[in-house]
Amino acid sequence: MTDAATGPAIDAVSDWQRLACDSVLLDGFHALKHAVRFGARIPVAVTTDRRKTLDLAAALAPDVRDTLDALLTEVPATTYTSLVPRPHPTAVAALAVRPSREANLEALARTPRTAPVVVLDNPRNLGNAGAVIRLAAGFGVTGVVMTGTLDPWHPTVVRAGAGLHFATAVERLAVAELPSGPVFALDPEGDDIRALKIPDDAVLAFGSERSGLSPDLRARGDHLVSLPMRPQVSSYNLATSVAMTLYHWSVTGGRAF
Structure with a gap:
């Protein structure tokens, strides 16, 4: 489209500016696709090329194509880049309503659980934290909890x-x-994880990338568990450790999809 914004684009930008401070930024096509699939409330979504984005949906996610057709507003490229801190290659962005804390706490407290809760104890790396949430969603865990100061809903x-x-x-x-x-x-x-069976109601706690488990969480632990590792290798990446642990849970009695 041209650089001149149309009426719908102007309305979308107005909505964006009004909602941005209190909303979750969905940065890119795949973030928007997953948010739609899992029931997020999305008041505004923009793209620089509706046809291209809908073609991408038809090819990669036909289940959300019609929903995106109703959601997406085309805006000029200069407008899109002004709305996001770092343009995504797909030139798609949206704002979603963050789930209430009360709803999340209710989900975390519900028993009996059919899948573990993952706890990241004072994590530092934003990218690692996001990768863990992606892993956890793939394994169908009950939730991901973070202690410390990192905001688990940070745009990164x-x-x-x-x-x-x-x-x-x-x-x-x-x-x-x-x-x-x-x-x-x-x-x-800890004990070698290969000798253990992790129950569905487990709370799986992982220390920070730099300093490991905090004294408070270590003291809270019922079981200390170690991952197999070659001597003289210092550690695994946080997301890798979570992936290995969740895979072990899944193959030793975890629920099947």
Whole structure:
């Protein structure tokens, strides 16, 4: 389209500016696709090329194509870049309503659980945090909880999570507020995970990339668990550790999809 904004584009920009401070930024086609699939409320969505975006949906996600057709407003490229901190290659962005804390806490507290809760203890890397949420959604975990100061709904975390925050309960809690259930804390001094079966109601706790588990969470642990690792290798990436642990849960009795 031309650089001149049309009436619908002007309305979309007005809605965006009004809602942006209190909304979740969905950055890119895949984040929008996943948010739609998992029931997010999306008041505004923009793209620089509706036809191209809908063709992409028809090819990769036909189940959401009609919904995107109704949601998307085409805006000039200069307008799109003014709305987002870092333009995405797909030139698609949207704003979604963040699930209420009360709803997430209810989901985390519900028992009996059919899948673990993942806890990231004082994580530091936004990209790693998002990757963990993406993994957790893929395994169908009950939720992802973060302790410490990192905002699990930070735009960079949502981008790394490909919009899959809406597929599970994502919250920040203190150690004392963690959901009930046996805590399996990952630690190099723990028992080899290959000798254990992780129950569906487990709380799986992973330390920060830099300093490991905090004393409070280590003390809360019912079981210390280690991942197999070659001698002289210092550690695994956080997301890799979560993936290995969730895979072990899935093959030792975790629910099948």
